[in-house]
Amino acid sequence: MWPFDQIDRLENATGLDAVAERIKPVLETLLADQRVTDFLHGVWLGHPLHPVLVQVPVGAWTSAAVLDAVPGQQRAAGLLIGVGLAGAVPAVAAGWADWSQQDTQQQRTGLAHAAANVVASGLYVGSLVARARGRHGLGRSLAYAGYALAGAAATVGGHLAYRQAAGPSHAVPHAEIAPPGWSDIGPVEELPDGSPTLRRVEEVELFVLRRGTDVAVMIDRCSHASGPLHEGSLSTVNGEQCVTCPWHGSVFRVRDGAVVHGPATAPQPAFEVRVEDGRLQVRLPGLSMG
Ligand code: FES
Incomplete structure (x- = not known):
């Protein structure tokens, strides 16, 4: 069913492999310390860390979407957007650590997941800038666009976790x-x-x-x-x-x-x-x- 059948196609999108090949050496350098990678994977927790950390941006941006619909709450909504952006940083780090050890098809889907989140974050940054300049209508519109895209990214992430089994125990x-x-x-x-x-x-x-x-x-x-x-x-x-x-x-x-x-x-x-x-x-x- 559209658009979900499009998600299936991501894992066969070979054009993403060239992008992956450029990112891998960078991650190898950034994730060279075993203690850092163990922390980001969630070894200390006994569960993958990335899905735990995404609760912060998801929760903050959902709350911001609600507050943006309430008259007089734009300032609080902006604060929550900022909290979501700050909370996205460790979630992104954990996500890339997991991505670095996935197979080729999982990495293609993971790249689409990351790209959608990058654009969503950009829209939220734009929303904060617009609000700071007093353009609250534009800020609200950009935030809702970011929320929609973050939701799409989460759907792709769910496909990666459930359909492509990136995360569950294979034992x-x-x-x-x-x-x-x-x-x-x-x-x-x-x-x-x-x-x-x-x-x-x-x-x-x-x-x-x-x-x-x-x-x-x-x-x-x-x-x-x-x-x-x-x-x-x-x-x-x-x-x-x-x-x-x-x-x-x-x-x-x-x-x-x-x-x-x-x-x-x-x-x-x-x-x-x-x-x-x-x-x-x-x-x-x-x-x-x-
Ligand atoms: S560490 Fe990946 S299959 Fe064992």
């Missing part, structure tokens, strides 16, 4: 089809010692790491974008065994799947393990029946 769908109760995945002695290996329980791919008698098991597909963790590299962070995803470098603690570094923000579902007659058995907490 959870695998965990959801894990069989309840204990599942046998074979003799412990057959597992390589000290290097990750891939095992399956029915349709579910498992990352398995044995170190002597100690075995850790979690969903193999990375929560960020489904990278195969068993192909990742091992390291020790703060004394804990970790694995780095081969696709975008998220780091997970092997013991419990916790996120150590982003872009992932959702942990890897980790399994309970036990050994019965020399065979490794696993079950996912919350699904156990036996």
Whole structure:
């Protein structure tokens, strides 16, 4: 349905790729510090930070739109427009951090989302300038145009998040089809010692790491974008065994799947393990029946 079918076309708009290629090196420089990128992705929060931060401009600009319809409230509306513009700055920073680790089709949609927001912000700046010059009618019109465009940008952002799955955990769908109760995945002695290996329980791919008698098991597909963790590299962070995803470098603690570094923000579902007659058995907490 128009205009939503136009949004579908954005992800195949190859003309945006040249723009993306110009932006990427700039972001690589700006986002070189792992602590900054982890903060902007929302690793510390355990959830993507960008959708949290956009509440400020969305809320402020919605309130401004309401106040602009009330006689005598133009000054308050202008103040809220300013709050929205200030609140957009950290939201934009978090958005670009996420964009830098998305796939090509997601980045095309993300560019359209960003472009619409840039124009919307420009209209709001114009609105403030017009109000400062006493042209309140023009200021109100520019603000409503900005609000409409910001709404369109939010719709494109929703497409990016829901249709193109930029943001949700890609590990959870695998965990959801894990069989309840204990599942046998074979003799412990057959597992390589000290290097990750891939095992399956029915349709579910498992990352398995044995170190002597100690075995850790979690969903193999990375929560960020489904990278195969068993192909990742091992390291020790703060004394804990970790694995780095081969696709975008998220780091997970092997013991419990916790996120150590982003872009992932959702942990890897980790399994309970036990050994019965020399065979490794696993079950996912919350699904156990036996
Ligand atoms: S798939 Fe992106 S970090 Fe793993």
